[in-house]
Structure formats: structure tokens, C-alpha cells
Amino acid sequence: MARICLICEGSYPYVVGGVSSWIQELVKSNEEHEFSIVCIIPNLEFAKNKYEIPKNIVEIKNVVLDKKYEVSPFKVLKNRVIFNKLENEIEKVLNFKTEELKETTRIIKKISNKKYGNPLEIILNKSFWNSLLKYYNKNYEDIGFNTFYWTYRNIFLNLISLAQEDLPKADIYHPVATGYSGYISALAKLQNGGSLLLTEHGIYPREREEEIIGAKWIEKDFKKIWIDFFYFLSKLTYDECDKIISLFEYNKQLQIENGAKKERCKVIPNGIDVDMYSKIIHEKRDGFSVGSVLRVVPIKDVKMMLKGFKMALPKLKNTKLYLIGPTEENKEYYNECLELVRNLQLEDDVIFTGRVDVKEYYKFLDILLLTSISEGQPLSILEGLACGIPFIATDVGNCREILKEKEEGEAGIIVPPTSYSDLGEAIVSFFQNKEKIKEMGIVGKKIVERYYSKKHFIDSYKILYKELGEKRWQE
The missing domain is CATH 3.40.50.2000 (Glycogen Phosphorylase B;)
Incomplete structure (x- = not known):
């Protein structure tokens, strides 16, 4: 163990x-x-x-x-002599382009020692100020010092706080x-x-x-x-x-x-319980059901999705868009999305579900969307494909490889990030070609079964944990 x-x-x-x-x-x-x-x-x-x-x-x-820190002027003054000797070393840490990583780490650990005080007491030391001023004059004198100082102060508050x-x-x-x-x-x-x-x-x-x-x-x-x-x-x-x-x-x-x-x-690719998702029985609803499993946050670009859906809507009949996932992480952005729904007059067509059992929605969705501006290897794509649901996804992370570049065939459509016009056209193309939905759904299942099983994912980490654990015990 x-x-x-x-x-x-x-x-x-x-x-x-x-x-x-x-x-x-x-x-x-x-x-x-x-x-x-x-x-x-x-x-x-x-x-x-x-x-x-x-x-x-x-x-x-x-x-x-x-965090909020109390400052002891006595502690700041007491450490002045110690930090005077560290001014040249502190300056080395300010250059984030350095290749001397081990030396930089050693300096951070040294200046972050709790005996010198809390992070704010360390940063308020005159030696930190002198190091910062010298570095500024050498590299950034053409830009405002006030913002420069507060930028570095915020960065090093976090670095020192974490080091402690x-x-x-x-x-x-x-x-x-x-x-x-x-x-x-x-x-x-x-x-x-x-x-x-x-x-x-x-x-x-x-x-x-x-x-x-x-x-x-x-x-x-x-x-x-x-x-x-x-x-x-x-x-x-x-x-x-x-x-x-x-x-x-x-x-x-x-x-x-x-x-x-x-x-x-x-x-090591992501893996899902392929059996669990592939056994979900599709229960077709009247009309056309479009879904997206996501957190309502800016990186998922929900606004682009809403605009693309609006562009497609005149060519669709009896269509709903289900945004499936939590809305509380970024309430400001969620409220902006709600306002956009109102401005686009989509109140009767778009449903924010909040946090729910997504498997209940996989039962009836015809297609799924992913409009992120950045991704790794989305689990939502793997789950959807395992259920036989094709995707429209932005060209980010591993989406293209999963949907377009496997030898089994294509399981979806790739569109450029932020392009709601391309998204709208892709939604319409699926709506007008139900056979394509069926064909891509079959291919998607084959892709997940072959490349993205939970067993391979878990077994790979079991081997790594065993190997690295044994290395530790041998030290």
C-alpha cells in the first residue's frame, strides 16, 4: 500500500x-x-x-x-540584515525565463522560511524592494513602476505562501x-x-x-x-x-x-465505463433534442453555443437545447448567459438543467455539442460517443483526433473555436441528415470501446503507483 x-x-x-x-x-x-x-x-x-x-x-x-496577513514592523526590521545578504539572490528569482530551476527553487525555499515571518512581512522587507527596483530599472523602466510592483508583489505573495x-x-x-x-x-x-x-x-x-x-x-x-x-x-x-x-x-x-x-x-488516455454507457437504451423524443454536458463557465463558451443555436433555429423544427450541468461556479457568467437567452428570444427553446444525472439525458439526445475554447480530452465526448450520440465540437485539445482521425471513421463534426456560424451550419446538417446521426453514433461506440476503456486507464495508474511506490521504499 x-x-x-x-x-x-x-x-x-x-x-x-x-x-x-x-x-x-x-x-x-x-x-x-x-x-x-x-x-x-x-x-x-x-x-x-x-x-x-x-x-x-x-x-x-x-x-x-x-489570505489576510498581519504585519509586525519589528519582524520586518529584525530581518533587514539577513535579507541584505540575499538581494542578489532575490533578483535571480524575478527572472521567470531562467533555466537555473534548481537554484531558483533553492532561493524561494530559503527566503520563504517561516522564521522570517509571514509572506507579507517577507515581501515588505527593504531588500525585496531594492531587488525589485534594481530589476525594474534594468528590464522594465519604460513601463509604470506602480503596476510592476503590485504585479510582482501578488505573484510572490502566492509563491511564498505556498512554500510555507x-x-x-x-x-x-x-x-x-x-x-x-x-x-x-x-x-x-x-x-x-x-x-x-x-x-x-x-x-x-x-x-x-x-x-x-x-x-x-x-x-x-x-x-x-x-x-x-x-x-x-x-x-x-x-x-x-x-x-x-x-x-x-x-x-x-x-x-x-x-x-x-x-x-x-x-x-495515458482518459477512460470510462464503456459497458455502463453503451447499455443506455435510446428513447427517441418528439422533435430534435440537442444537448451539451458542461459547467456554465467562460472557458466552455456557452455564449457561442447559444448564438450558433439561434442561427440554426429557423431551419429546425420542434428543437430544444439542453445545457446539462452546474451553473453556480460562475454566477456572473451564468447570469450573462441567461440575459443572452432573453435577448435572442430563446426562452422557450433553451433549458439549463443544473446538476442532474446526465445518463437520463443521454437516453433521448440526438446530438451533443462542445464549444470550449480550451480542452484536454473531454470525458463528456467519451460518454456521449459510448451512448451512440455524435458530437459537434470545437477544434481544441484532443477533440479532432477522437471524432475525425480514428481508423474506425468519423463520429462527429469539428468547427473552429468561437465560430457560431459554423456551429449553426453543423447543427442544421445533422438535423437534415438523420442517417448521418445513426452512422456516426455507431462509429463513436466503436472508437470508445477500442481506445478509451476505464480498465486501461485504471490499470495504467496501478502500474505507475506500484513502480513509484516501490522506488520510494527502496530509497
Whole structure:
């Protein structure tokens, strides 16, 4: 038996979705091991369980990013002499393009020592200010210092705060992303020993890059700092990993391009209980039933889906769109979607179901949609195909390979991200060709049965856990 520490950011067990479902299935299928769960969350209000916790999860530790700190001026002054000696080292950490990852990690651990105070007391030290000012004058003097200072202050508050966390001791640390999860896992391995196994469902820095480029709250001149920072966290994580898992070959190559060592990389696809889904009996309803299994959040681009559906609607008859999944994760975005439904006069045609048993909807849906602007290997596609339901999906993540590039044939239609006109045309093409729905549904079942079984997914991780656990015991 191994003790495994799963580290996740803003997901399990507090958010329903593909990554969380993947974690739940992984833990339940490895009853011979004990699991600790470390959840990196924005605040304690976020910590509301959405899953029944398996018995072999023996600990859940919440790590809160948005903390409030009291500052002791005495402690700040007391540490001034110590930090004067560290000014040159602190400056090295500010360069997120550095290739000296082990040296950078050593410096972060050194300056984050709790004996120097809490994260804010450390950052308010004059030596941190001097290092930042020197780095600014050398590299960024053409942009405003005030925003530059607060950018780096926010970044290092999180870095130091996470470095001061005491993670559970484990034989294997298993983050399900790089970013903060990977960073804190690398520090835990260095502090406690053990192995580090990373599973990336998407490529974390690329997803953050897309968000940052579109973010209105980050000034244009500072977006590159944030993007470089997230790529830096990925490289730091890769550097400490014993094994690096991706869900498909394309992402594996991206990992290698971003600094992962090829010999440590391996592909393990997602897997589902094919028998359970394939046995669902289709009960055709009157009319045309279109569905999407999703969280109502911006990355799923629900607004694009609604616009595409609106474009298709004049050529459809007796058609409903079911948006199947939780709506509470981003209430502001959900309300924007509701407003768009009203503006498009779709109140009688679009149904937000909230969190439900999706299998009840798989029984009658004719086609399924996925309009995300970023994905890994969506479980919703695998589930839908196993039920014999073809997909229209945006060209993100592994969607094209699943739906269009298997030797069994095509199981759906791929459209460009954000293109609601292409989505509308694809919906109409399915509505006008019921035989295509049937043919693609048969192909989809064959694809899932051959490539994406739960057994292969679970057996692959059992082998990894055994291998890395034994390595730990031999140390």
C-alpha cells in the first residue's frame, strides 16, 4: 500500500467537472492505497463538497490563496540584515525565463522560511524592494513602476505562501496540473522525499496564456510577466517529476517543447465505463433534442453555443437545447448567459438543467455539442460517443483526433473555436441528415470501446503507483 497525495487547484472535491470526475474514479478504483487530497482554493467559502468522499481518502487539506496577513514592523526590521545578504539572490528569482530551476527553487525555499515571518512581512522587507527596483530599472523602466510592483508583489505573495505550507507526507505526490499544484508538489517532494507523478489534462500555461491575453484586468505591458510566470511554474514542476502523463500525443509533444524530459513522458488516455454507457437504451423524443454536458463557465463558451443555436433555429423544427450541468461556479457568467437567452428570444427553446444525472439525458439526445475554447480530452465526448450520440465540437485539445482521425471513421463534426456560424451550419446538417446521426453514433461506440476503456486507464495508474511506490521504499 502506498500513501498518495493528490494536489489539485480549484477542482475536486468542490467543483463538478471532467478533472474532478477523473480524480473520483481514480481514487475509488485504487482502494489498496491511501490518499490525501490537497485543494488549492481562493477562499474557505469555496470549500463545499460536491462529491461523496471515498473511504480511502484519509485527509483533505485546504490551501487558501487569498489570505489576510498581519504585519509586525519589528519582524520586518529584525530581518533587514539577513535579507541584505540575499538581494542578489532575490533578483535571480524575478527572472521567470531562467533555466537555473534548481537554484531558483533553492532561493524561494530559503527566503520563504517561516522564521522570517509571514509572506507579507517577507515581501515588505527593504531588500525585496531594492531587488525589485534594481530589476525594474534594468528590464522594465519604460513601463509604470506602480503596476510592476503590485504585479510582482501578488505573484510572490502566492509563491511564498505556498512554500510555507506543510503538505502531508506521502510516498507519491500526484498533482493534476502544473501551475500552483505542480509548484507546491515539487516543494513537497524536495522537503519530504517521495516520487512526483504529474498528470496534465490540458497544458496549464497555454490555458492561462489564453485567459491572460483576453483579460481586461491585466494591463497590456504586464501580460508577458504573468505568461512567463506560468510557463516557469511548469518548467519547475517538470524538472522535479519522475513521470509526466498527458492524455494524448499532441500534448505530450507540447510538454517536451516546454521543458519536460522525453524519457519521463507517457500518454495515458482518459477512460470510462464503456459497458455502463453503451447499455443506455435510446428513447427517441418528439422533435430534435440537442444537448451539451458542461459547467456554465467562460472557458466552455456557452455564449457561442447559444448564438450558433439561434442561427440554426429557423431551419429546425420542434428543437430544444439542453445545457446539462452546474451553473453556480460562475454566477456572473451564468447570469450573462441567461440575459443572452432573453435577448435572442430563446426562452422557450433553451433549458439549463443544473446538476442532474446526465445518463437520463443521454437516453433521448440526438446530438451533443462542445464549444470550449480550451480542452484536454473531454470525458463528456467519451460518454456521449459510448451512448451512440455524435458530437459537434470545437477544434481544441484532443477533440479532432477522437471524432475525425480514428481508423474506425468519423463520429462527429469539428468547427473552429468561437465560430457560431459554423456551429449553426453543423447543427442544421445533422438535423437534415438523420442517417448521418445513426452512422456516426455507431462509429463513436466503436472508437470508445477500442481506445478509451476505464480498465486501461485504471490499470495504467496501478502500474505507475506500484513502480513509484516501490522506488520510494527502496530509497
